[in-house]
Amino acid sequence: MFKVATYNVENLFDLNKKGYKHKEYKAFTPSLWNKKNYKIKLQNIAKVIKDIDADIITLQEVHSLDALKDLRLELKKNGLYYQYYKITDNKPTAIHVAFLSKFPFVYTKELKVTSSYKYRNILEAKLNIDGQNLYLFANHWKAKSGPESMRITSAKVLRNRVAQVGYEKNIILLGDFNSDYEEYIKFIRKRRHNDTNGKTGINHVLRTIKQGHNSFYNLWYDAKEKDRYSYIYRGKKEALDNILISQSLLIKDGISYITSSIKNLDKKYLFKKKQIFRWQVSRARVPKHKGKGYSDHLPVMAKFKINSN
Template sequence: MRYFLALILLWATLFGDKTLTIATYNVENLFDLQEKGYKYKEYKPNTKSNWNQRTYKIKLQNIAKVIKDIDADIIALEEIHSLEALKDLRFTLKQNGLYYQYFKIADKKNTAIHVAFLSKVPFTYAKELAVTSTYKYRNILESKFKIDGNDLYIFVNHWKAKSGPESMRIVSAKALRKRISEIGYDKNIILLGDFNSHYEENIRFKKDRRLNDTNGKTGINHVLRTIKQKQKAKDVVYEEDNFYNLWYDTDADNRYSYIFKGEKEALDNILVSQPLLDKKGISYINDSITNLNKKYLFKKKQVYRWQVSRSRIPKHKGKGYSDHLPVIAKFRFN
């Protein structure tokens, strides 16, 4: 019997399904200490704001701790200031025993913060998708991976915050949709990142005149067409050219990555194309979507964000992590 079980385990190891962990994490303003480049005033290095070698190192170590607990194969990152900051984070992770050989940042546009990714898996290409030529919109990072012979496209997003109306997020959604139509809806595609949109934004924002300048239409629900599939992944009925928001595949109480004034929100999302639900090639593993809700990431029922004082001159306290929680999903390939 033992010999038989050993053979089964060996077969599963050599020929069975393999898993791929994919995550997204808004790390909240990871700025480097270089003088060059546009920065928010509280992140000007070596000033009275206390953003210096000590606090920068603490920030890097804290974010690295979170990423190590996730241990994703590919992790999308939002609010990375520069390639220098991304490399410093990668080096800190390596010091802590987690090595990402491959990386990319979308830094062609001179905005204060950018999207990026770290990967254990080599990519075929990675390039920036320009939303517009203005600085109001951050570029989207498009990449293609080859996973065991299967093509996988990943788009890292950071849409306009809710300081702006929904029409601004729709601009990003349309640019993304146009590019996807060129690739083909029949491909394995993952859209993830900080969309600054709830998975049911179309319901939440409807009565907010400040946000709803689009007659009830939203980027995440209407442009990306996530509005039809609201059931668990195992019960999803194929909808051509639609994306499925993985938040529907966990209990409603767990669908959040952000807490604002005590209210849970799902600003960070992972959306998948229909082929990733068909259990062929690469496919989403049912019930695997989750946030990382470790105790150390909370303080007094709030997400334990990076601490900056509210004094006349804001000062970094050298404590905390980010105002967002990471979001994680697992995929199977065979």
């Protein structure tokens, strides 16, 4: 048995200047972001990842390879060692997606979405676990500050690569899609985002509505409806972080998903006053880090097993 997880760690910036030119990250300029708060952030995120205890985890909003290495070292201090790691590094964006793994990579590959910094690249990894191949794709799609056409752009790049790999393979798509597992239903009311005639990246491009050999199954459907969330916006629970699997992982042969194992990490310390206890930054004209909190997202995880022939 092994566990796969995804976690948006909310702005894990290192202490270097790279990426600060993007105004939305002004709170992490060197004059505001210091060694003390960086250390606390690393310790807090490491605590969460240790409680997840996944064999393979993808992270979103990691600033750099240096930040990933520092997190990996902090985890090692706490008894959780990830020998293998990879981060997107082909585009000078402020934040990236990354993998930490206890299993070696057969290869990793970065999928370019567009040349614009507004789109984050997708990270592909192939692993071989007990003789079984597994393909993972780490995602961080455009936030709801942008229209659905931007998320569809990422979805199409992902879909095209999956078609090259082969729909029949063991494939897991995971990460922060900034899309609900039933985005196509909620989307009807979101006129500001609807520039695609009701079509969504997660449901229509990745084909999660109807099941067929070329479609993906969203594991949130395997959880109780009240537990299907990883984010809270204005008091409403949302499932922005998803784990989607190819049809082969539903068959009890080779690698397969363990039924009812999808869940978020809902430890009490991750909440404050019915809200997710995100990293605390004051809203003053000059933002101040309070050195408290974790992330604005909850981790999501699922278990898989190797079936002997």
